[in-house]
Amino acid sequence: MYDVLDSRSVLEVLRPVQDPELRKSLVEMNMIRNIKIDGGQVSFTLVLTTPACPLREFIVEDCQKAVKQLPGVTNVSVEVTAETPQQKSLPDRNGIPGVKNILAVSSGKGGVGKSTVAVNVAVALAQTGAKVGLLDADIYGPNDPTMLGLGDAEMVVRSTPKGEILEPAFNHGVKLVSMGFLIDRDQPVIWRGPMLNGVIRQFLYQVEWQELDYLIVDMPPGTGDAQLTLAQAVPMAGAVIVTTPQTVALLDARKGLRMFQQMNVPILGIVENMSYFIPPDMPDKQYDIFGSGGGSKTATELGVPLLGCVPMEISTRIGGDSGVPIVVSDPDSASAKALSAIAHAIAGKVSVAALT
Incomplete structure (x- = not known):
C-alpha cells in the first residue's frame, strides 16, 4: 500500500486496471492523463479509444475503486473523453486524409434493411460525440438522403486548383454524400461498371470530409463492382453484413461475407434485421415472421460475431420515411436500443483492431 497521495501513487494503483476489450493497462496505453490532487479530492482524465465505448461505466467504476484504496482519498472525479485510433494503413490502398476508419x-x-441499419448506426455513433460521415454507395438506389431528412438538400460543388470538390450535406450529426443529391427524384441511373467505379472514387477522394472518426459506406446489395472498388481503393476497418433470419437472405449474406473475406477485409459481424415483429397494440408480444435464429446460427457456422438482432417496428419505417431515424425519434424503443448497441459494438471492435 502506498503511504503518499501523489500523481505517481495514483498511476501505480491504476496500472492494474485494464481496458476490458484490449486487455491492456490503461496507464501503459496512456489513457490516464491530467491527474490533479486537491486535499482528498483526486481528479483525472480517462481517454477512451472510442466515444461509443460500450464498457465506459465499468471502466470508470474500476478506476474509482482503485484510487479510493489510497490513503486520504475522499472523492474521485473522472472526466471521460475519447481519441478514436487510426486504422492501420495498407501499402496498396490509399486512405482518405482526416478519415480514421472506413x-x-x-x-x-x-430488402433486408441495410440502409436502415447503416443510417441508424451512423447517427447512433454521432450521438456519442464521434465525428461521422455516411457515403451512400448505392448509386442505383440512393435512399440515404430521405432517411436522414435531406431529401430536398443540395450538395455544393466547388472548383479548386485540384479539381471539383463536393461539400457533404449534414443532418443528425452525420455528413452525407449520395447520388441522390446529383439526380432528379425519378431519374434512373443507367450506368455500366466503369462509370459507377468513377463516382464511388469521387465520393471517397473528392469530398471535403475533413476530420472523421468513422466513415460508414452504405453499399448496394450483392457482390459487384461497388464492393470491389471500395475494397481495392481504401484500407477498410471492416465490414458489417446485414441479413434477415430468412433462409434465402442468409444464403446470399454468406456469399457477401465470403467476398469481403477473399478481399482481406475484416468482418466485424452480422446484424440480423427484422428478427421479429412487435405489434404496436401488443408491445409485449413478438412474432417471428421471417423465422428465428438464422443470424445467430450463420454467425456461429462462419465464425464471426453476431452484433445484434433488430426487431421490426412500425416506428422504424416511419422514422426512415420521415427523415428522423428511430435512434432519434424513439430512442427508448426496442429497435433503437438494439441499433445503438450494435453501433457501440462496431466501434469497440474497430478500436481493438486498430490497437492490436
Whole structure:
C-alpha cells in the first residue's frame, strides 16, 4: 500500500486496471492523463479509444475503486473523453486524409434493411460525440438522403486548383454524400461498371470530409463492382453484413461475407434485421415472421460475431420515411436500443483492431 497521495501513487494503483476489450493497462496505453490532487479530492482524465465505448461505466467504476484504496482519498472525479485510433494503413490502398476508419455496411440481397441499419448506426455513433460521415454507395438506389431528412438538400460543388470538390450535406450529426443529391427524384441511373467505379472514387477522394472518426459506406446489395472498388481503393476497418433470419437472405449474406473475406477485409459481424415483429397494440408480444435464429446460427457456422438482432417496428419505417431515424425519434424503443448497441459494438471492435 502506498503511504503518499501523489500523481505517481495514483498511476501505480491504476496500472492494474485494464481496458476490458484490449486487455491492456490503461496507464501503459496512456489513457490516464491530467491527474490533479486537491486535499482528498483526486481528479483525472480517462481517454477512451472510442466515444461509443460500450464498457465506459465499468471502466470508470474500476478506476474509482482503485484510487479510493489510497490513503486520504475522499472523492474521485473522472472526466471521460475519447481519441478514436487510426486504422492501420495498407501499402496498396490509399486512405482518405482526416478519415480514421472506413466501414462497409453490406448485404447479400436487397430488402433486408441495410440502409436502415447503416443510417441508424451512423447517427447512433454521432450521438456519442464521434465525428461521422455516411457515403451512400448505392448509386442505383440512393435512399440515404430521405432517411436522414435531406431529401430536398443540395450538395455544393466547388472548383479548386485540384479539381471539383463536393461539400457533404449534414443532418443528425452525420455528413452525407449520395447520388441522390446529383439526380432528379425519378431519374434512373443507367450506368455500366466503369462509370459507377468513377463516382464511388469521387465520393471517397473528392469530398471535403475533413476530420472523421468513422466513415460508414452504405453499399448496394450483392457482390459487384461497388464492393470491389471500395475494397481495392481504401484500407477498410471492416465490414458489417446485414441479413434477415430468412433462409434465402442468409444464403446470399454468406456469399457477401465470403467476398469481403477473399478481399482481406475484416468482418466485424452480422446484424440480423427484422428478427421479429412487435405489434404496436401488443408491445409485449413478438412474432417471428421471417423465422428465428438464422443470424445467430450463420454467425456461429462462419465464425464471426453476431452484433445484434433488430426487431421490426412500425416506428422504424416511419422514422426512415420521415427523415428522423428511430435512434432519434424513439430512442427508448426496442429497435433503437438494439441499433445503438450494435453501433457501440462496431466501434469497440474497430478500436481493438486498430490497437492490436
